[in-house]
Each structure stands twice: as C-alpha cells, then as structure tokens.
Amino acid sequence: MKLNVFLAAAALLIAPMATAAKADDKPVVQKFYDFLSNPTSADHAEALKAATAADWESIGEYSGRVKTRDAFVGQIGGFGKLIPDMNWGVEEMIQVGDRVVVRGRATGTPAGPMFGVDGKGKSFDIMSIDIHTIEDGKIVRTYHVEDWAGALRQLSAK
Secondary structure, three states: OHHHHHHHHHHHHHHHHHHHHHOOOHHHHHHHHHHHHOOOOHHHHHHHHHHEEEEEEEEOOOOOOOEOHHHHHHHHHHHHHHOOOOEEEEEEEEEEOOEEEEEEEEEEOOOOOEOOEOOOOOOEEEEEEEEEEEEOOEEEEEEEEEOHHHHHHHHHOO
16 A cells, blocks of 8 residues: 555656656757857847747846846847857757756857957857746746856956
8 A cells, every 4th residue: 555655656746757858848949049149130039039938038137137038139139249250059958847958158259348348359258057947839937147257357358
C-alpha cells in the first residue's frame, strides 16, 4: 500500500515535467537573438513579435518597471543605429520545462558615445544571461542581465 501511494505521488510530480519537456522551444527563443543581432531589420523585428506574446514583459531590474514588447523593439532598434555591427550570439541554451536559459555574448563597436562613454572606435565583448518563460509556443516573460558596466570599461580603457 505504501509503495503504491509513493508511486502515485511520484507520477504526479514527474508527469508535468515530462509533458513540458516534450516541447522544444529553443527555435522560438533563437528568434529573440536573431533580432538582437539584426536590430534594424523590419523582418527580424516582425519575427520577434511573432515569437513573443502581445503582453510580453522584459524585466532587467527589480524597480518594478517592465518594458513592453514595442518599447523593447524601439530600444534595440536604437542600439542597432548606435552599434551597426552588434552581434548577440547564443553561447549556450538550456530548456527545462517552460523555461529557456541563455548564456549570450554581445559584441559591437559603437559609432558614437554609448552611455556617456566615447570609445573612439573601440569594441566591447560582454556576457548576458536571460531566462525566458514560454507559454503556448510564445515567450511571455524575459528576465535578463547584461554586463554593460564591462562594456563601458572596455570602451573607456586607455
């Protein structure tokens, strides 16, 4: 009897993980990074919009402010003008259930001052960590951290 109760409880715990593990949401998440590497491309912006929920949330700090999808697309489009060679590569992508974690690498050479620092032709190479939540095949929320302080150190180095 105790064994049957244990097996039933284990099945209840494992079943949701097995169901969630069937989906491969990595191609959906890849569209996010394709846009980051092609931020002035209307086609990539549309692909990002198709991969994200209309009420997608970008959360990069604990202030309570959430960036909307349209605000994000606008911001990244601005980065594309400032950093024409921006590339945001996926170094590692891991999916567990409805979450996809990405270790990314952003590189670029700003065409002018960035965050008040004029790198005068210098480039940056930084790491990012993102946690994407997927529901019904779309990204609904992204928590993200980028090493922008490291980028500024690289741009201001003598």
